Amino acid sequence: MRAAPKANVRFFFKPHDGNCGDIRGIDFDGEDTWCYQLEGRKNAQQALSLGQEKIGLAVREWAADEAIRKKYPYAYDYVKAKYNL
Numbered sequence: 001m002r003a004a005p006k007a008n009v010r011f012f013f014k015p016h017d018g019n020c021g022d023i024r025g026i027d028f029d030g031e032d033t034w035c036y037q038l039e040g041r042k043n044a045q046q047a048l049s050l051g052q053e054k055i056g057l058a059v060r061e062w063a064a065d066e067a068i069r070k071k072y073p074y075a076y077d078y079v080k081a082k083y084n085l
Helices: 033-048 052-065 064-072 075-082
Strands: none
Touching: 033 052, 052 064, 052 075
16 A cells, blocks of 8 residues: 555656666766666666566565565566566
């Protein structure tokens, strides 16, 4: 049960397993950000294709189930596994 059922919710997935290296050490004036741009576009397209309802369902399942959280420490990993992304 949500505290504010009529509130619009947005999900943010913090990068943690990409192939672009450590975000804290990138050069924003160079080509270091290109990998993150490509990864972000890919992730955004997947999220748009899935839709807010499916993502919300998976995140709520992840939040409510301790066994799922133990297997998938990050909600994003559970969403990817649930929908074979």
